Amino acid sequence: AKDYIVKDIAQADYGRKEIAIAETEMPGLMALREEYGESKPLAGARVAGSLHMTIQTAVLIETLNALGADVRWASCNIFSTQDHAAAAIAEGGTPVFAVKGETLEEYWDYIDRIFHFEEGGANMILDDGGDATLYILMGARVEEGEEDLIAVPTSEEEEALFAQIRKRMAESPGWFTKQRHMIKGVTEETTTGVNRLYKMMEKGHLPFPAINVNDSVTKSKFDNKYGCKESLVDGIRRATDTMMAGKVAVVCGYGDVGKGSAASLRGAGARVKVTEVDPICALQAAMDGFEVVVLEDVVHSADIFITTTGNKDVIRLEHMREMKDMAIVGNIGHFDNEIQVAALKNHKWTNIKEQVDMIEMPAGNRIILLSEGRLLNLGNATGHPSFVMSASFTNQVLAQIELFTRGENYENKVYVLPKHLDEKVARLHLGKIGAKLTELDPEQAEYIGVSPEGPFKPEHYRY
Numbered sequence: 001a002k003d004y005i006v007k008d009i010a011q012a013d014y015g016r017k018e019i020a021i022a023e024t025e026m027p028g029l030m031a032l033r034e035e036y037g038e039s040k041p042l043a044g045a046r047v048a049g050s051l052h053m054t055i056q057t058a059v060l061i062e063t064l065n066a067l068g069a070d071v072r073w074a075s076c077n078i079f080s081t082q083d084h085a086a087a088a089i090a091e092g093g094t095p096v097f098a099v100k101g102e103t104l105e106e107y108w109d110y111i112d113r114i115f116h117f118e119e120g121g122a123n124m125i126l127d128d129g130g131d132a133t134l135y136i137l138m139g140a141r142v143e144e145g146e147e148d149l150i151a152v153p154t155s156e157e158e159e160a161l162f163a164q165i166r167k168r169m170a171e172s173p174g175w176f177t178k179q180r181h182m183i184k185g186v187t188e189e190t191t192t193g194v195n196r197l198y199k200m201m202e203k204g205h206l207p208f209p210a211i212n213v214n215d216s217v218t219k220s221k222f223d224n225k226y227g228c229k230e231s232l233v234d235g236i237r238r239a240t241d242t243m244m245a246g247k248v249a250v251v252c253g254y255g256d257v258g259k260g261s262a263a264s265l266r267g268a269g270a271r272v273k274v275t276e277v278d279p280i281c282a283l284q285a286a287m288d289g290f291e292v293v294v295l296e297d298v299v300h301s302a303d304i305f306i307t308t309t310g311n312k313d314v315i316r317l318e319h320m321r322e323m324k325d326m327a328i329v330g331n332i333g334h335f336d337n338e339i340q341v342a343a344l345k346n347h348k349w350t351n352i353k354e355q356v357d358m359i360e361m362p363a364g365n366r367i368i369l370l371s372e373g374r375l376l377n378l379g380n381a382t383g384h385p386s387f388v389m390s391a392s393f394t395n396q397v398l399a400q401i402e403l404f405t406r407g408e409n410y411e412n413k414v415y416v417l418p419k420h421l422d423e424k425v426a427r428l429h430l431g432k433i434g435a436k437l438t439e440l441d442p443e444q445a446e447y448i449g450v451s452p453e454g455p456f457k458p459e460h461y462r463y
């Protein structure tokens, strides 16, 4: 019987072709297959994975398989699945439950399915955003009658989640508690999921060790800075075909994402201005040659506005009312509240094409809003390039090996990968781009107080 749910299995060949190309752009994962394909350190691992089911993730899944793991997979966002990637994974024999545009009901059903290995349950979780971990933890708490300890549902969605879990518990009492004790650990991809794990740890609710993959330097610097540097301009071009050279662009925020975004637009020939609240980041922007302004002073003259702050209400209605006709407004930072899109709902909207809308202001000026204020590099482009994801996912595989083979050395806390593994991820990516590493000789190593093979920096070093 087929153990997958995908949109269209006939797309498997197309997915397989794109996976073959992505493999050539993901040297870290392919190097791990070389290094560990024989010894199979993940033999016996049963990994429940909840992470965007894209072509790049397919390469991650097949790397886990190559290292001996059994894997079952769902996406962590109801819209982020690339159906041809899911089809190829299903065709390859990995149970996968992911459809672009799946309902919330289906989403939680798929999260449940990734734990149902024939041998009983999963013994590892690979999570992005924390829903897979939350699902098991919440289920176990309800079974143990500790429901009072569970956060009160804050939305209809969470209410539906609790109802789903209770319904399933009634079908097989004790399953969540058994599953909770079977899991050796979780590796978490993003800031949101990591924050949830730290909260669980503080409350003493973390039921197994966790590795925070997000805070590996070779994950967040690459994802946030270089990923956005590649995909911001890509998203703007696909959406608007506007000529960015010669235009004035404003980037709100100069953190990792802001730095990548400003560089992206400068590379396209735009004159880039930056807004910041943090004097250190503002000074960095100025030293990098960007004019540091307050938004109110440039809303009338700039052509492109991009938010990257992770904050809310950064571009507000009063700003958009003052903008030039046909100004482009987009967000690459947090969810859809960096730009006050909700305040635009009773304005005149004209849909230009998918994820591109033109909105008329009372004074008659029109703005072009990308992806309805959601992450434009995902809504208007295809997320991060494979090479960027390779760095992130190489951290994921090393973290899975660490917890599966040495989990008993870990307490129920949140850990980051040791620096030598972070450096190993970087090392595995140098060959592909022709980067030649210089060897430290013993005297030099001693002189700067490191060992010749690293780690090359102290723990507190900020890259």
Ligand SMILES: NC(=O)c1ccc[n+]([C@@H]2O[C@H](COP(=O)([O-])OP(=O)(O)OC[C@H]3O[C@@H](n4cnc5c(N)ncnc54)[C@H](O)[C@@H]3O)[C@@H](O)[C@H]2O)c1
Pocket: 191, 223, 224, 227, 228, 252, 253, 254, 255, 256, 257, 258, 275, 276, 277, 278, 281, 308, 309, 310, 311, 314, 332, 333, 334, 335, 375, 376, 377
């Ligand atoms: N789209 C993507 O692919 C992608 C990738 C990685 C991260 N992100 C998201 O981007 C956001 C930013 O990530 P980051 O790593 O750059 O965070 P960060 O904290 O390094 O940078 C955010 C910056 O915004 C500044 N800021 C906050 N409020 C501001 C305001 N009102 N006006 C101007 N500046 C303001 C802060 O001072 C900070 O320097 C996060 O929500 C993150 O989840 C998106």
Ligand SMILES: O=C(Nc1ccc2nc(N3CCOCC3)sc2c1)c1ccc(CN2C(=O)C=NC2=O)cc1
Pocket: 051, 052, 054, 055, 056, 057, 077, 079, 080, 374, 378, 379, 382, 383, 384, 385, 389
């Ligand atoms: O979130 C991602 N993608 C995504 C794509 C489309 C989309 N469409 C949406 N809507 C909203 C409501 O109206 C309809 C349209 S939301 C949405 C989200 C996403 C994040 C990280 C990576 C990073 N990544 C991986 O993890 C693997 N490869 C990658 O690039 C990917 C996708």
